[in-house]
Amino acid sequence: MNPEKIRKDFPIFQERSELSYLDNAATTQKPExxxxxxxxxxxxxxxxxxxxxxxxxxxxxxxxxxxxxxxxxxxxxxxxxxxxxxxxxxxxxxxxxxxxxxxxxxxxxxxxxxxxxxxxxxxxxxxxxxxxxxxxxxxxxxxxxxxxxxxxxxxxxxxxxxxxxxxxxxxxxxxxxxxxxxxxxxxxxxxxxxxxxxxxxxxxxxxxxxxxxxxxxxxxxxxxxxxxxxxxxxxxxxxxxxxxxxxxxxxxxxxxxxxxxxxxxxxxxxxxxxxxxxxxxxxxLDMEEVKQHDIELTSKMIEGLEEIEGIEVLSPEGSSLVSFTADWAHPHDVAEVLNQHEVAVRAGHHCAQPQMEELDINGSTRASPYIYNTEEDVEKFLEGVKEAREVFKR
Ligand SMILES: Cc1ncc(COP(=O)(O)O)c(C=O)c1O
Missing domain, CATH: 3.40.640.10 (Type I PLP-dependent aspartate aminotransferase-like (Major domain))
Structure with a gap:
């Protein structure tokens, strides 16, 4: 897998070169x-x-x-x-x-x-x-x-x-x-x-x-x-x-x-x-490689998130996307700070309200990588979450 090469096939990343698109569970970008x-x-x-x-x-x-x-x-x-x-x-x-x-x-x-x-x-x-x-x-x-x-x-x-x-x-x-x-x-x-x-x-x-x-x-x-x-x-x-x-x-x-x-x-x-x-x-591309790529990037995000105070990761190890909550901010606020860093993630109940109720949370922030995401996207994402923590910490 070569995400840098793959990105070149997607016109949106030429148009928006700073975009770290991590909302692939919602919808993916389209190759030319x-x-x-x-x-x-x-x-x-x-x-x-x-x-x-x-x-x-x-x-x-x-x-x-x-x-x-x-x-x-x-x-x-x-x-x-x-x-x-x-x-x-x-x-x-x-x-x-x-x-x-x-x-x-x-x-x-x-x-x-x-x-x-x-x-x-x-x-x-x-x-x-x-x-x-x-x-x-x-x-x-x-x-x-x-x-x-x-x-x-x-x-x-x-x-x-x-x-x-x-x-x-x-x-x-x-x-x-x-x-x-x-x-x-x-x-x-x-x-x-x-x-x-x-x-x-x-x-x-x-x-x-x-x-x-x-x-x-x-x-x-x-x-x-x-x-x-x-x-x-x-x-x-x-x-x-x-x-x-x-x-x-x-x-x-x-x-x-x-x-x-x-x-x-x-x-x-x-x-x-x-x-x-x-x-x-x-x-x-080979679907086994696609799977490994998503899991690898997600593991790095999970590792980084676990070092940030007040964060609870909901996704188990080996997941292909990461959902998390922060005890210092609403998921929408975290997503908004990430948006200011041009990192696109999803926040809310993810159309699974009964599950949210069961977990006793109002929602989570979710980052879902795909074939064109790089380690740089992961770093930007983690920096954004750290900044959100600085903004919202009491
Ligand atoms: C697990 C799962 N099932 C069903 C759906 C519904 O997909 P669509 O909105 O394309 O019908 C989604 C969309 O997010 C999903 O993630």
Whole structure:
């Protein structure tokens, strides 16, 4: 990994040479190859997909299909038909919550992002199901708690592969094994893991997984729901309309097979093509190296933070991002001082209010590195936090 070289591929760092962007868990910056691919698509290949009988439409359809193949290969899906393009992780979760017919209760992590737990809670309310929460232990899902909660009454287990609050890889293998032993359907939130570590859906043996393109160098407005073929086939359409039907009469309608069944209306073709370019870019880097790079920079941030008085680090060792609180300032104030140093971090509840409540905090400051961050960014970040301590100490 050579972040100095990588930075050159990202126009924003030429435009803002002093920027230390450490809010990658929220969204990543885009390499020129991604924005150019989107531009090229609109300028040279733009047409609607799946319907046209002319060359240009065939080319656009082929580009859309190629993007699906790239995404499928990236997560080792069995076939591109297991890849449904959606807007983002949030939409993937809403799709599953609306369309998946399952008996039994729902088990979800208390650390779950609102986008993960709210659609499932809506489903539970509608169908009179119970929602049970796997506890967090030292920043990770507790296997012991999962073991107590998952039983023959469990229908769906939804877990975050990597929490956006703590940044540690969760013990998902063990929890998936427990879920499978009880015949529960497993839904994985891959929003943070797919961008920063190798993820293999076959090896994990998950039934469904959601992630967002914009968190992995791709454009906004494009995300993915992965589903095992038979699971997707068992699901009802989420939205109905053009592009997803086999036939329609005044009395009835029949649906296309997945993935088209879940992609009503004109899809975000340019977004998918851009995501394909992002996947190409990540493949050329090696995801194991991406993982190690994030962990290394995070370890250095954790080490530095632990030397500053009044700071409590919430992320366990080996995390890919760091969340912390300071007893001398509100997380927003820390982020504001960092902003004055041109260090961009996130502060607040990180869309995980139940977890914040459980920790009895009003929020945390979070720094999340990615492929283009350097040790210099880490130093600037630590200097900024030290200055915040000087400003706010009583
Ligand atoms: C773990 C996790 N799940 C879900 C989401 C929701 O992603 P999106 O806003 O792209 O739908 C996020 C976004 O921060 C996340 O970090």
């Amino acid at each position: 190859v991604v924005t150019q691919t989107v531009k090229n698509f609109y300028e040279k290949k733009n047409a609607n997909v799946g319907r046209g009988l002319y060359d240009l439409s065939h080319e656009a359809t082929e580009a859309y299909r190629e993007a699906r193949i790239k995404v499928a290969d990236f997560i080792n899906a069995s076939t591109p038909d297991e890849i449904v393009f959606v807007r983002n992780t949030t939409e993937a979760y809403n799709l599953v919550a609306e369309s998946l017919d399952f008996m039994g209760d729902i088990v979800v992590g208390e650390m779950a992002h609102h986008s993960e737990q709210l659609p499932l809670r809506k489903n539970a309310n509608r169908h009179g199901k119970e929602v049970k929460y796997i506890e967090t232990e030292n920043g990770k899902l507790s296997v012991e708690s999962a073991e107590k909660l998952i039983d023959h009454e469990t229908g769906l287990v939804s877990i975050s592969h990597m929490s956006n609050v703590f940044g540690a890889e969760n013990p998902v293998d063990e929890i998936i094994e427990i879920a499978k032993a009880h015949n529960a359907i497993v839904l994985l939130d891959g929003a943070q893991s797919v961008p920063r570590m190798p993820v293999d859906v076959k090896e994990l043996d998950v039934d469904l997984m959601a992630f967002s393109g914009h968190k992995m160098l791709g454009p906004t407005g494009i995300g993915v729901l992965y589903g095992k073929k038979h699971v997707l086939e068992s699901m009802e359409p989420y939205q109905v309309g053009g592009g997803m039907i086999k036939s329609v009469s005044k009395e009835s309608a029949s649906w296309e097979d997945p993935p088209e069944k879940f992609e009503a209306g004109t899809p975000n073709v340019a977004g998918a093509v851009g995501l394909g370019a992002a996947v190409d870019y990540l493949n050329q």
